[in-house]
Amino acid sequence: MSGPQQKKSFAVTTSHRPSKATIDLAKHFAKKLGVPFVERNDLSQKALADTLKVRGLVVVSANRVSYFEGGREFFFHPGLASLRIKELKNGKTDQMIKAMSLIPGDYVLDCTLGLGSDAIVASYVAGVEGRITGLEDSSVIAALVQHGLANYPAPEKDLALAMRRVRVININHKEYLAGLAPQSYDIVYFDPMFRIPRCHSPAIDSIRPLANPHPLDRETIDLALKVAARRVVMKERRGSTEFQRLGFHRIEGGKYAPVVYGVIERKRL
Ligand SMILES: C[S@@+](CC[C@H](N)C(=O)[O-])C[C@H]1O[C@@H](n2cnc3c(N)ncnc32)[C@H](O)[C@@H]1O
Incomplete structure (x- = not known):
C-alpha cells in the first residue's frame, strides 16, 4: 500500500x-x-x-x-450518489453509467473506490444480480467507507440497498488486478486522483490527505484489459493528456461537462 x-x-x-x-x-x-x-x-x-x-x-x-x-x-456520506440515483429513476442519463454501458446483472470492479459515490450508483444499476467490488489503497478511507456503506441510515430504500451491496477491499488495484482470472468482471473502472485537481471538489478535498495520489500506468491498464470482459473506463478532466498516455482514444460524456470518460472496449482489441 x-x-x-x-x-x-x-x-x-x-x-x-x-x-x-x-x-x-x-x-x-x-x-x-x-x-x-x-x-x-x-x-x-x-x-x-x-x-x-x-x-x-x-x-x-x-x-x-x-x-x-x-x-x-x-x-462517509452517499453524497451525489443519492441525487444521481434520483435522476436515473426520473429517466435522466448518467454519463458514467452510459460510458460503462452498465446493465442489470453486470459485474463491476471499481479500482478507485474513494468515497464510494460512483460504486453506489453502479451498484444501483447492476442490481441484486450484479456485483460491485471497490478497491481502495488507503486503509483509513477503505475502513470508513466500508463502515459507512454497511451502516449509513439512508432513508431511500434503493440507495440503502445499493450501498449495502458494495464489497470493499483495502488493496492497491494493480496487485489485485494481477491476481484475477481473465474476464472476471464485465467492466473495470478507474477514477484516479486527477493530475490537475478541480477547484471546487469539497468531497475529494476531504480525502486528499489520505488518498493515493499516483498516476495510473500502462501496465495497470493492460491488466485491467485482461480482467474486463467488456470495457475499461477511466474518468478524468476533459482534455487531460492522461487519456492518450494510457491508450484511451474514445472519450464519452456530456458535451460541456468538465469531467469525461475514456473508454476502451475489449472486443475491439
Ligand atoms: C478520485 S478518488 C475516487 C472517487 C470515487 N470514484 C467516488 O465516487 O467517490 C480516487 C481514490 O482512488 C484511490 N486510489 C488511487 N490509486 C489507487 C490504487 N493504486 N489502488 C487502490 N486505490 C487507489 C485513492 O486513494 C482515492 O481514494
Whole structure:
C-alpha cells in the first residue's frame, strides 16, 4: 500500500464522553487499522494530536466515524450518489453509467473506490444480480467507507440497498488486478486522483490527505484489459493528456461537462 497515511502517523479516539458502544467501535477501528486506541480525556483534537505527535485522528462518535487532519474532516456520506440515483429513476442519463454501458446483472470492479459515490450508483444499476467490488489503497478511507456503506441510515430504500451491496477491499488495484482470472468482471473502472485537481471538489478535498495520489500506468491498464470482459473506463478532466498516455482514444460524456470518460472496449482489441 502506498497512500500517504501508511506512515501510520495517526491514532483512533472517541468523541467526548463516549458510550461503551462508541469505545468498542473505536477499539475495533484501531485494531483493524493497526494503530493505537487512545482515550479522549477531554482534550481537544489538536491537543490530543500534538500530545501523540500524530498528523491525524480517527474520531468515533455516536453517529459517525471521521478522520481529521489539518482542519479537514473526512467521513462517509452517499453524497451525489443519492441525487444521481434520483435522476436515473426520473429517466435522466448518467454519463458514467452510459460510458460503462452498465446493465442489470453486470459485474463491476471499481479500482478507485474513494468515497464510494460512483460504486453506489453502479451498484444501483447492476442490481441484486450484479456485483460491485471497490478497491481502495488507503486503509483509513477503505475502513470508513466500508463502515459507512454497511451502516449509513439512508432513508431511500434503493440507495440503502445499493450501498449495502458494495464489497470493499483495502488493496492497491494493480496487485489485485494481477491476481484475477481473465474476464472476471464485465467492466473495470478507474477514477484516479486527477493530475490537475478541480477547484471546487469539497468531497475529494476531504480525502486528499489520505488518498493515493499516483498516476495510473500502462501496465495497470493492460491488466485491467485482461480482467474486463467488456470495457475499461477511466474518468478524468476533459482534455487531460492522461487519456492518450494510457491508450484511451474514445472519450464519452456530456458535451460541456468538465469531467469525461475514456473508454476502451475489449472486443475491439
Ligand atoms: C478520485 S478518488 C475516487 C472517487 C470515487 N470514484 C467516488 O465516487 O467517490 C480516487 C481514490 O482512488 C484511490 N486510489 C488511487 N490509486 C489507487 C490504487 N493504486 N489502488 C487502490 N486505490 C487507489 C485513492 O486513494 C482515492 O481514494
